[in-house]
Amino acid sequence: MTxxxxxxxxxxxxxxxxxxxxxxxxxxxxxxxxxxxxxIDIGATAAGLGDLPGLLHSRWTGAALDAGQQVDWLVLLxxxxxxxxxxxxxxxxxxxxxxxxxxxxxxxxxxPGLIGVSAGAALATALVIVLGDGALAALVTPLGRWAQPLxxxxxxxxxALLLYGLAxxxxxxxxxxxxxxxxxxxxxxxxxxxxxxxxxxxxxxxxLTFWTLGSLSGASWPGIAALLPFVAIGGLCxxxxxxxxxxxxxxxxxxxxxxxPVERAKRLALLATACLVGATVSAVGIxxxxxxxxxxxxxxxxxxxxxxxxxxxxxxxxxxxxxxxTAARTIAAPAEMPVGVVTALVGAPCFFWLLLRESRAxx
Amino acid sequence: MLTLEQxxxxxxxxxxxxxxxCTLERGAVTVFVGPNGAGKSxxxxxxxxxxxxxxxxxxxxxxxxxDFGPRELAARRAMLAQANDAAPGFTVAELAALGLRLLPSxxxxxGIAALVERALDHVGLTPVAGRSIAHLSGGERQRAHLARVLxxxxxxxxxxxxxxxxxxxxxxxxxLAHQLxxxxxxxxxxxxxxxxGLVLHDLNWAARVADRIVVLRQGQVYADGPxxxxxxxxxxxxxxxxxxxxxxxxxxxxxxxxxxLARVRAVLSRHDEGDCHVYRHExxxxxx
Numbered sequence: 151m152t153x154x155x156x157x158x159x160x161x162x163x164x165x166x167x168x169x170x171x172x173x174x175x176x177x178x179x180x181x182x183x184x185x186x187x188x189x190i191d192i193g194a195t196a197a198g199l200g201d202l203p204g205l206l207h208s209r210w211t212g213a214a215l216d217a218g219q220q221v222d223w224l225v226l227l228x229x230x231x232x233x234x235x236x237x238x239x240x241x242x243x244x245x246x247x248x249x250x251x252x253x254x255x256x257x258x259x260x261x262p263g264l265i266g267v268s269a270g271a272a273l274a275t276a277l278v279i280v281l282g283d284g285a286l287a288a289l290v291t292p293l294g295r296w297a298q299p300l301x302x303x304x305x306x307x308x309x310a311l312l313l314y315g316l317a318x319x320x321x322x323x324x325x326x327x328x329x330x331x332x333x334x335x336x337x338x339x340x341x342x343x344x345x346x347x348x349x350x351x352x353x354x355x356x357x358l359t360f361w362t363l364g365s366l367s368g369a370s371w372p373g374i375a376a377l378l379p380f381v382a383i384g385g386l387c388x389x390x391x392x393x394x395x396x397x398x399x400x401x402x403x404x405x406x407x408x409x410x411p412v413e414r415a416k417r418l419a420l421l422a423t424a425c426l427v428g429a430t431v432s433a434v435g436i437x438x439x440x441x442x443x444x445x446x447x448x449x450x451x452x453x454x455x456x457x458x459x460x461x462x463x464x465x466x467x468x469x470x471x472x473x474x475x476t477a478a479r480t481i482a483a484p485a486e487m488p489v490g491v492v493t494a495l496v497g498a499p500c501f502f503w504l505l506l507r508e509s510r511a512x513x
Numbered sequence: 514m515l516t517l518e519q520x521x522x523x524x525x526x527x528x529x530x531x532x533x534x535c536t537l538e539r540g541a542v543t544v545f546v547g548p549n550g551a552g553k554s555x556x557x558x559x560x561x562x563x564x565x566x567x568x569x570x571x572x573x574x575x576x577x578x579x580d581f582g583p584r585e586l587a588a589r590r591a592m593l594a595q596a597n598d599a600a601p602g603f604t605v606a607e608l609a610a611l612g613l614r615l616l617p618s619x620x621x622x623x624g625i626a627a628l629v630e631r632a633l634d635h636v637g638l639t640p641v642a643g644r645s646i647a648h649l650s651g652g653e654r655q656r657a658h659l660a661r662v663l664x665x666x667x668x669x670x671x672x673x674x675x676x677x678x679x680x681x682x683x684x685x686x687x688x689l690a691h692q693l694x695x696x697x698x699x700x701x702x703x704x705x706x707x708x709x710g711l712v713l714h715d716l717n718w719a720a721r722v723a724d725r726i727v728v729l730r731q732g733q734v735y736a737d738g739p740x741x742x743x744x745x746x747x748x749x750x751x752x753x754x755x756x757x758x759x760x761x762x763x764x765x766x767x768x769x770x771x772x773x774l775a776r777v778r779a780v781l782s783r784h785d786e787g788d789c790h791v792y793r794h795e796x797x798x799x800x801x
């Protein structure tokens with residue numbers, strides 16, 4: 151580091167990394183930690199972080215918890231903490247997946263929710279929920295609790311692959327076709343999901359509705375355990391992809407000339423997004439706008455370098471989802487708004503603003 | 514260094530290139546000329562490995578091109594494509610560094626900074642190093658991409674010796690001084706032992722810079738040799754459908770400028786900020 155500084159170019163503009171990136175990442179990490187604490191602290195019951203030291207002390211010393219303390223313990227460690235962890239995983243996955251998709255399609259508007267990848271995952275998950283003990287029982291039953299995330303993964307992978315194949319000719323991806331194809335795919339998957347709703351029985355319908363609203367309220371430790379491997383696989387792909395996605399910004403041909411393993415990188419990027427989006431959609435339903443908003447806001451500040459953009463998107467996505475979820479369950483407490491409603495309410499105007507900026511920049 | 518043997522390319526049922534036999538030698542600048550659609554760009558893209566020939570073979574230093582992974586290849590050859598995207602958001606220096614991080618053994622931060630500084634100096638973009646690519650003119654943007662290509666080439670050179678430099682119409686968007694400057698960079702690379710393949714439209718520049726000119730017509734090699742033997746009246750008629758005698762001088766009162774005789778003066782470049790930057794200028798060899 152000191153050697154690098156000593157030999158730093160005389161002209162400050164020659165810097166090939168922007169200063170302040172480490173600071174930004176550290177700031178995001180702190181913000182995420184605070185969002186996490188807030189979402190554990192705030193809720194429909196009075197229990198909060200302030201009760202935790204007392205509770206832990208009682209547990210440590212083996213003193214019996216009174217009835218109120220037992221409820222607080224349950225609320226904090228079996229309801230709010232798993233919910234915060236789920237929000238962390240899902241928000242991080244959505245933010246990072248959005249950044250990867252935008253890099254892969256070379257367009258800032260690509261978003262798993264907009265281009266039908268989430269819809270594919272939703273359809274596949276709905277299939278498992280409704281037909282899991284009927285027509286698809288032979289396939290679903292042996293997979294147990296893995297069935298839903300695996301179905302989500304398969305659905306989003308097929309969706310992404312379909313769009314990519316449709317829109318890419320000779321190494322050039324047409325974003326118009328991606329977006330239009332995404333609309334068609336979303337509509338088709340939505341219609342099929344509607345058919346499933348039609349044939350579902352009462353219990354299945356309850357599961358389905360609960361989940362299509364896009365909510366973190368189903369958070370549980372076993373559910374998190376089923377989600378974790380997929381988010382981990384997707385997350386582990388990210389560092390491998392960062393430099394290649396930077397090269398992709400120049401187009402596939404230039405990326406190849408610079409040494410990017412183009413086909414392998416595309417497959418890896420599709421796998422990563424399918425893991426991240428598919429697993430999260432199967433766990434919490436479709437939560438929009440995190441994937442498109444977060445990377446775009448960050449690009450305005452830190453530029454397009456994916457080595458910073460990917461981790462920053464994951465952190466900001468997680469923080470944003472945690473705050474949205476905290477708002478969603480406190481605004482009308484004890485009733486709960488679906489968090490997807492909150493992210494859409496905040497996200498859609500921001501998205502408009504980004505589009506306006508873009509059209510001004512072009513015009 | 515790079516050899517195409519009976520290389521052919523069929524796309525959409527049409528033969529874009531057929532029976533191409535051609536070698537890009539170390540120490541030489543090979544220039545590809547030909548009318549639009551003759552297959553020049555396809556040929557350099559075959560040479561770069563971006564496209565695979567549908568028939569015949571392409572080999573680099575005796576090994577089939579397909580045996581090299583993209584990273585290994587990137588350490589041995591660098592290519593500037595005809596169309597270059599804006600890559601929104603990157604600064605000029607960041608763009609120039611982009612090709613260095615995917616190499617099999619990427620240089621460290623210090624090495625990257627040094628390579629970028631040298632490359633930007635060569636293409637004359639040091640004064641705008643910190644500016645966003647989106648705010649450059651078309652010609653400057655093309656030179657920024659050339660800086661990226663040069664940095665990659667030099668990074669590979671440290672390990673594998675001088676590599677193969679492929680440039681597809683590198684001077685199309687450049688003013689006269691920069692045309693000269695860029696082609697001198699290509700020549701200097703050949704003199705240092707590398708191989709250079711250039712696609713040019715301007716036959717005068719081709720004549721000035723080429724050790725060998727390969728004339729393409731309808732996907733085939735029409736002629737291959739030094740400028741003096743290739744640039745003939747019959748070639749111009751057969752390939753370019755133009756009746757013109759090479760070396761003929763227009764009548765008095767019709768001025769003409771020939772790049773063959775151009776030399777760059779010590780350059781003072783002014784930029785928008787209002788202050789003057791002088792960029793270093795290595796003495797250039799005179800007319801070839």
